[in-house]
Amino acid sequence: MTALLLLHLIAALGAPLLVRWWGRAAFLVLALVPAAALTWVLAQLSVVLAGGVVEETTSWIPALDLAVTLRLDALSLTIAALVTGVGALVLLYCARYVGPGEAGTGRFAGCLTGFAGAMLGLVLADDLLLLYVFWELTTVLSFLLIGGDGARLAGRRAASQALVLTTAGGLAMLVGLLLLGNASGSWLLSEVVADPGTGAAVTTGTLLVLAGAVTKSALVPFHFWLPAAMEAPTPVSAYLHAAAMVKAGIYLVARLAPGLAEVPGWRLVLIGLGLATMLVGGWRALRQHDLKLLLAFGTVSQLGFLMVLLGGGSRELAAAGLVMTCAHALFKSTLFLTVGVVDHATGTRDLRRLSGLGRQLPVVAVIATVAAASMAGLPPLLGFVGKEAAFAALWDGGLPDRTAAALVLAGLVLGSVFTVAYSARFLWGAFAGKPGTPPAEVLHPPGPLFLAAPAVLALAGLVAGPASPALEPLAARYADTLPLVAPEPEHLGLWHGWQPALALSAVTLLGGLALFAVRGRVHRMQERLAVGASADEGYWNVLQGLDRLAVLVTGTTQRGSLPAYLGTILVVLLALPGTLLVTRAPWPDEWRAWDTPVQALVGAVVLVAAVLALRIRQRLSAVLVVGITGYGLAVLFALQGAPDLALTQFLVETLTLVTFVLVLRKLPKDIAERHRGRERAARGTIAVAVGLLMGAVGAVALGARTATPVSVDFPEQAYDFGGGQNVVNVTLVDIRAWDTLGEISLLVVAATGVASLVFLRHRTGGVDRAEHVALRGDGGSRARRAPRRRWLAASATLDPQRRSVVLEVMTRLLFHPIMVFSVYLLFSGHNEPGGGFAGGLVAGLALVLRYLAGGRYELGEAARVDPGLLLGTGLLVAGGSGVAGLLAGADVLQSAIWQATVPVLGDVKLVTSLFFDMGVYLVVVGLVLDVLRSLGAELDRQDDEDDPIGLRPGEVVVR
Amino acid sequence: MTPTIVLPVLIGGLYAAGVYLLLDRSLTRVLLGFLLLGNATNLLLLSTGGPRGLAPILGYAEPEEMSDPLPQALILTAIVITFGISAFLLAMIHRSWRLVHEENVGTDEEDRRVAARSGLDADELDPDDLAPEDRPAGHADSLRPRGGPGTGVPSDDVDLPAASAR
Structure with missing residues (x-):
C-alpha cells in the first residue's frame, strides 16, 4: 500500500516533466497509476470478503507514536475502489479535455495525480494523525486546483474560501482526533472505533471531528464553498467535488459510526x-x-x-x-x-x-x-x-x-x-x-x-x-x-416485491x-420566498469582521516606536518574573563579599565606565568607555579561571573598537539628545528596575543551585572521547559541537548582512589590488622599479600625508609572526588556551593592522580572497568534518582519533574535531575580513570616488 | 552555592546602564546598550558557574579544582557572536546615515497608518461591489432577476468560465 502511495507521489512530481515531453498524452500514462491502484484494491477483494483486513505499518516518527499504518477493510476497499477508478477515468478524460499545449497543464496534471494519491492515503490510513495529514493534503490540493493559475479573481476567492472553511473544520477535527486518541488510549483508528472510551472528552472530541466532516462534505451551513468551487475545470469538479474529496467527510462518518454513533449529539x-x-x-x-x-x-x-x-x-x-x-x-x-x-x-x-x-x-x-x-x-x-x-x-x-x-x-x-x-x-x-x-x-x-x-x-x-x-x-x-x-436485514436488489x-x-x-x-410556477415561488441573505454573505461578513478586529488590535498595540515596544517587553519582564522573584524566590542564606579583592576593584572600574557611557554624548568617547567595560570583563574572566574567555574577550574588544572607529569616522561627532525629561525618567526607572531584577536573579539562581552540574564529567570526557586537554575547547568542538555549528552559521549570516548593507550592487566588491591603480606620491613607475624601498605592497597608493613609516615598518615586521601565532593558537587550542575562535580573531587583527597601515589596496594584497569564499569554505569544512564522523561509523560530529608515529615529527595524534576548529577559524577570519572590506575598504572607495552606492552612469537616486 | 556580593552588583549595574541606552532613539546608543547588555549577560552566565577555580585544562589543574567549563564554552561563542551582531548594527547605522542622514530609530510610519485607519482592510472587497463575473457562485441569494423584473428566471448564477475560454 505504501508502494502505491509512493507511486502516486512520484507520478505527481514527474507529471510536469511528462507533460512537457508528451503534451496532453501524458495524462494517458498518469491514468495508469490510479488504475494500478484499482487493480491492487480489487485483488484484495477475496481477502476482505472473507472477513480479513490487509494491514501494513512503516515506522515514521517513533517518538511521536506516528507511523504510516495502512489498513484495508470493506469500507476502505469500497471507497478506495471508487477513488482510484474514477481517478483513472478522469485522468483519461483530461487527455482530451485540456487543449494541446495549454499553459499550466503540467501543474494541473501534477496536482490532480497528487490528489488521487492523497485521497487513497486518506481512505487507507489507520493512524489518526496520518489520516489528518492526508485530509489536509487533499484540502491543499483542492485549493491549488480550484485556484488554477490564479488569473481569475473569482477563482482565487473560491479557492481561498474552500481552503479557509475546510481547514478551519480540519483544525477542529485535529483537536477532536487528539481528544479521541487520548480518551481511548490508542492512535489507531480501528482500535478507537472498537473501544472509544466514555466521558466528556469523547463527546467533545466526536463533535469536533464532526465539524471537520461537515465542512469537508459541504453540509449546511458550510455548503456554499462547493458551488463556488465550480470555478475549477470540469474534471476537477467531477473528481474532487463530486466523487472523491467531498466524500472524505462521508467516509470519516461511516468509519467512526460503529464506535461513536451513540455519542450524544451525533x-x-x-x-x-x-x-x-x-x-x-x-x-x-x-x-x-x-x-x-x-x-x-x-x-x-x-x-x-x-x-x-x-x-x-x-x-x-x-x-x-x-x-x-x-x-x-x-x-x-x-x-x-x-x-x-x-x-x-x-x-x-x-x-x-x-x-x-x-x-x-x-x-x-x-x-x-x-x-x-x-x-x-x-x-x-x-x-x-x-x-x-x-x-x-x-x-x-x-x-x-x-x-x-x-x-x-x-x-x-x-x-x-x-x-x-x-x-x-x-x-x-x-x-x-x-x-x-x-x-x-x-x-x-x-x-x-x-x-x-x-x-x-x-x-x-x-x-x-x-x-x-x-x-x-x-x-x-x-x-x-x-x-x-x-x-430483519433487507437485501440489496432491484425487486423486493410490492x-x-x-x-x-x-x-x-x-x-x-x-x-x-410546473417549473415556471416553482420559479415564481422561489422568487417570493427568497430571503435577502445567504450563508456566503455571512461568511464574508465574518471575514470582514475578523479583518476589522485585526486592524483594531494591530492599531492599538503597534504604535510604531521601538523604545515603546522594548519598554513594554521589559515591563512585562518586571511584572511577571519580577513579581515571582519578590514573592516566591528562595533568597540565599549566606553571602561572600568577593572571590578576590581584585575582583571588586575591577568591578568598580567597570561600573564607573558604564555610568560614564550614559553621560558621554561624544560618540568616540562613549565607545571607548564601553570598551573599558569589555576589557574589565576580560580581567574578570581571567580572575575566575577562564583564560580562553579572557583571551577571546580581549581580542574581540579590540576588533569591536576598530570596527566602531571605521564607521564612526563617517558620523557626526556628538549624539543629539532627542528625549524629553519625562522620557528619560521613565527609561531610568525601567533600567534601574531591570538592573535590580537581573542582579537578584543571578544571586538567587546561584543560591538555589543544588544539583550536580552536567559539566562535572566534562574533563574526563574531554580527554577520553575528545582527545584534548583544554576542556573548554573540546566542549566547543566536540561535546557541544552542534551549538558551535549553529553559532558559526550565525556568524556567516551576520557577515553577509554587513556586506549586503554596505555593498548595494554585489555581495562584495571585487578585491582591490594595487596593480590596478596608478600609485600616488612619487609615482608608481619608480616604486615598481624599486620595490625594496617599500615596506608594504600597496602603501604607496595612500596619500603621503596619511602614511606612517613607523606603522608600516611595524606591520611589515609583525604581520607574518602574528599569522603564524594565529595558526599556532588554532593547533594548540585543543590542549592549551586558544582554538579556532581565538586563532581566527588574531589573524583578523593582523589583517586590521595591514589595512590600517596600508589602506584598502593593502588589504587586497594581504588577503586576495573573497570573504564570502572564506566563510563558505569554513562552514563547509566544519560541516564536512561532522559528516566525516558519520562516514567513520560514528554519530554526526563525533570525534575520531588517529595516532601514528611519523618519521620526522614523532608521535602524531590527529583528532577530527581539529578540522571542525579549522572551519571555525576560517569563518572568523572571513567575518573580520568582510567587516574590513565593507566598513573599511568600501567606505574608503565611496569617499575616494564620491560614489555612495555605486551608481551606474546616468542613474539617479530619489530620496 | 554561595553567591558573592560583587558580581550581582556588577551585573545589575551593567544591565541597568545597558537597558537605559537600549531605550534611546539614537542607533549608536542602542548599539552601545546592546554591548553593555552582552557583557552583563556573559558575566551572569559566568557567575552561575560558581566560585572561581583554576583554568579547566587537564595537566594544569585537577578536575576538582577547575572552574566550570560549560558556561565558559557558552560565553566564548556569545562573545564572538556579539561582535558579528555589532558589526551588522554598525553597518545598519552607516547605511541609515548614508541614505537619509539620520541614525535614529524613527516612528514607523506604516504602523502609524494602521493605527490611524478605522475602516476595514481595503484588500477585502465586499463581493456585492464586485463585477458579476467576479462574484463567488452562490453568493447572490437575492433572487433579483437581472435585467429588470419579468425578464429573467431567478438564479444564483454568476458566469463561470467556459472550458473553451480557459
Missing part, C-alpha cells in the same frame, strides 16, 4: 444537518442556469442524503448509504464529465442557450440520460437500488426512535422529489430542443476517447443495478459492524416530474 448533528442540506441543495438546484452549478447544488443535496444514511448508525441505513455512495460517485462524475463535453463542444453551459443538443450529440445525451436516471432513482440503475434500500430501511427501522425515523423518511422523500425534478431539469436544459431558442452550434464534436470515461462510468451505474445482489457481501461486511434496528418503499419511489418520481412540469 445523530442530532448529522441527521439534522444532512436533511437540511438535502432540502436546501435540491431547492437551489432547481433554479440554476449554469449546468455545472445545477450539478453542484445537486451534489450538496446528495451529500446531505448520504450523511443522513451513514450517520444514522444502524445496519440497514449503513448498507443503503454505502450503495448510495457508490451510485452517487458514478452518476455525478458522469454528469460532470458530460457537462465538460457539452461545454467543450458548444462553448457554453447556460441551459437557456443550449437547445436541440440531443439530436446533435446523441451519444452524450444517452450517457447523460442513463446517469441522470440513476440520480433520479429510476430502475434498474444503482441509484434506484440505493434509494429503495434507504426508504425500506427507514420504513421498518433505521433509527431507534420511530417518530424520528418517520420524520427523516418524510424529509428524504421530499428531498428525492427535488432530486427527480432537477435531474429532469438537467436533461431538459442540456439536451432538449427549446422553442424560441436557436439550436446550439457544435463547434468541436467530441471524439471517442473524450467520451470513454463518462461512458464507462454510466455503464458501471447501469450494470451495477441489476448486479447489486453481488454488492451485498461487501456492503454487509461493513454494515454488520453496526446494530440492526429493523426486524412493498411500501416501492410506492415511495413512485411518489418521488411522480412528484419530481410534476415539479419539473
Whole structure:
C-alpha cells in the first residue's frame, strides 16, 4: 500500500516533466497509476470478503507514536475502489479535455495525480494523525486546483474560501482526533472505533471531528464553498467535488459510526444537518442556469442524503448509504464529465442557450440520460437500488426512535422529489430542443476517447443495478459492524416485491416530474420566498469582521516606536518574573563579599565606565568607555579561571573598537539628545528596575543551585572521547559541537548582512589590488622599479600625508609572526588556551593592522580572497568534518582519533574535531575580513570616488 | 552555592546602564546598550558557574579544582557572536546615515497608518461591489432577476468560465 502511495507521489512530481515531453498524452500514462491502484484494491477483494483486513505499518516518527499504518477493510476497499477508478477515468478524460499545449497543464496534471494519491492515503490510513495529514493534503490540493493559475479573481476567492472553511473544520477535527486518541488510549483508528472510551472528552472530541466532516462534505451551513468551487475545470469538479474529496467527510462518518454513533449529539448533528442540506441543495438546484452549478447544488443535496444514511448508525441505513455512495460517485462524475463535453463542444453551459443538443450529440445525451436516471432513482440503475434500500430501511427501522425515523423518511422523500425534478431539469436544459431558442452550434464534436470515461462510468451505474445482489457481501461486511434496528436485514436488489418503499419511489418520481412540469410556477415561488441573505454573505461578513478586529488590535498595540515596544517587553519582564522573584524566590542564606579583592576593584572600574557611557554624548568617547567595560570583563574572566574567555574577550574588544572607529569616522561627532525629561525618567526607572531584577536573579539562581552540574564529567570526557586537554575547547568542538555549528552559521549570516548593507550592487566588491591603480606620491613607475624601498605592497597608493613609516615598518615586521601565532593558537587550542575562535580573531587583527597601515589596496594584497569564499569554505569544512564522523561509523560530529608515529615529527595524534576548529577559524577570519572590506575598504572607495552606492552612469537616486 | 556580593552588583549595574541606552532613539546608543547588555549577560552566565577555580585544562589543574567549563564554552561563542551582531548594527547605522542622514530609530510610519485607519482592510472587497463575473457562485441569494423584473428566471448564477475560454 505504501508502494502505491509512493507511486502516486512520484507520478505527481514527474507529471510536469511528462507533460512537457508528451503534451496532453501524458495524462494517458498518469491514468495508469490510479488504475494500478484499482487493480491492487480489487485483488484484495477475496481477502476482505472473507472477513480479513490487509494491514501494513512503516515506522515514521517513533517518538511521536506516528507511523504510516495502512489498513484495508470493506469500507476502505469500497471507497478506495471508487477513488482510484474514477481517478483513472478522469485522468483519461483530461487527455482530451485540456487543449494541446495549454499553459499550466503540467501543474494541473501534477496536482490532480497528487490528489488521487492523497485521497487513497486518506481512505487507507489507520493512524489518526496520518489520516489528518492526508485530509489536509487533499484540502491543499483542492485549493491549488480550484485556484488554477490564479488569473481569475473569482477563482482565487473560491479557492481561498474552500481552503479557509475546510481547514478551519480540519483544525477542529485535529483537536477532536487528539481528544479521541487520548480518551481511548490508542492512535489507531480501528482500535478507537472498537473501544472509544466514555466521558466528556469523547463527546467533545466526536463533535469536533464532526465539524471537520461537515465542512469537508459541504453540509449546511458550510455548503456554499462547493458551488463556488465550480470555478475549477470540469474534471476537477467531477473528481474532487463530486466523487472523491467531498466524500472524505462521508467516509470519516461511516468509519467512526460503529464506535461513536451513540455519542450524544451525533445523530442530532448529522441527521439534522444532512436533511437540511438535502432540502436546501435540491431547492437551489432547481433554479440554476449554469449546468455545472445545477450539478453542484445537486451534489450538496446528495451529500446531505448520504450523511443522513451513514450517520444514522444502524445496519440497514449503513448498507443503503454505502450503495448510495457508490451510485452517487458514478452518476455525478458522469454528469460532470458530460457537462465538460457539452461545454467543450458548444462553448457554453447556460441551459437557456443550449437547445436541440440531443439530436446533435446523441451519444452524450444517452450517457447523460442513463446517469441522470440513476440520480433520479429510476430502475434498474444503482441509484434506484440505493434509494429503495434507504426508504425500506427507514420504513421498518433505521433509527431507534420511530417518530424520528418517520420524520427523516418524510424529509428524504421530499428531498428525492427535488432530486427527480432537477435531474429532469438537467436533461431538459442540456439536451432538449427549446422553442424560441436557436439550436446550439457544435463547434468541436467530441471524439471517442473524450467520451470513454463518462461512458464507462454510466455503464458501471447501469450494470451495477441489476448486479447489486453481488454488492451485498461487501456492503454487509461493513454494515454488520453496526446494530440492526429493523426486524430483519433487507437485501440489496432491484425487486423486493410490492412493498411500501416501492410506492415511495413512485411518489418521488411522480412528484419530481410534476415539479419539473410546473417549473415556471416553482420559479415564481422561489422568487417570493427568497430571503435577502445567504450563508456566503455571512461568511464574508465574518471575514470582514475578523479583518476589522485585526486592524483594531494591530492599531492599538503597534504604535510604531521601538523604545515603546522594548519598554513594554521589559515591563512585562518586571511584572511577571519580577513579581515571582519578590514573592516566591528562595533568597540565599549566606553571602561572600568577593572571590578576590581584585575582583571588586575591577568591578568598580567597570561600573564607573558604564555610568560614564550614559553621560558621554561624544560618540568616540562613549565607545571607548564601553570598551573599558569589555576589557574589565576580560580581567574578570581571567580572575575566575577562564583564560580562553579572557583571551577571546580581549581580542574581540579590540576588533569591536576598530570596527566602531571605521564607521564612526563617517558620523557626526556628538549624539543629539532627542528625549524629553519625562522620557528619560521613565527609561531610568525601567533600567534601574531591570538592573535590580537581573542582579537578584543571578544571586538567587546561584543560591538555589543544588544539583550536580552536567559539566562535572566534562574533563574526563574531554580527554577520553575528545582527545584534548583544554576542556573548554573540546566542549566547543566536540561535546557541544552542534551549538558551535549553529553559532558559526550565525556568524556567516551576520557577515553577509554587513556586506549586503554596505555593498548595494554585489555581495562584495571585487578585491582591490594595487596593480590596478596608478600609485600616488612619487609615482608608481619608480616604486615598481624599486620595490625594496617599500615596506608594504600597496602603501604607496595612500596619500603621503596619511602614511606612517613607523606603522608600516611595524606591520611589515609583525604581520607574518602574528599569522603564524594565529595558526599556532588554532593547533594548540585543543590542549592549551586558544582554538579556532581565538586563532581566527588574531589573524583578523593582523589583517586590521595591514589595512590600517596600508589602506584598502593593502588589504587586497594581504588577503586576495573573497570573504564570502572564506566563510563558505569554513562552514563547509566544519560541516564536512561532522559528516566525516558519520562516514567513520560514528554519530554526526563525533570525534575520531588517529595516532601514528611519523618519521620526522614523532608521535602524531590527529583528532577530527581539529578540522571542525579549522572551519571555525576560517569563518572568523572571513567575518573580520568582510567587516574590513565593507566598513573599511568600501567606505574608503565611496569617499575616494564620491560614489555612495555605486551608481551606474546616468542613474539617479530619489530620496 | 554561595553567591558573592560583587558580581550581582556588577551585573545589575551593567544591565541597568545597558537597558537605559537600549531605550534611546539614537542607533549608536542602542548599539552601545546592546554591548553593555552582552557583557552583563556573559558575566551572569559566568557567575552561575560558581566560585572561581583554576583554568579547566587537564595537566594544569585537577578536575576538582577547575572552574566550570560549560558556561565558559557558552560565553566564548556569545562573545564572538556579539561582535558579528555589532558589526551588522554598525553597518545598519552607516547605511541609515548614508541614505537619509539620520541614525535614529524613527516612528514607523506604516504602523502609524494602521493605527490611524478605522475602516476595514481595503484588500477585502465586499463581493456585492464586485463585477458579476467576479462574484463567488452562490453568493447572490437575492433572487433579483437581472435585467429588470419579468425578464429573467431567478438564479444564483454568476458566469463561470467556459472550458473553451480557459
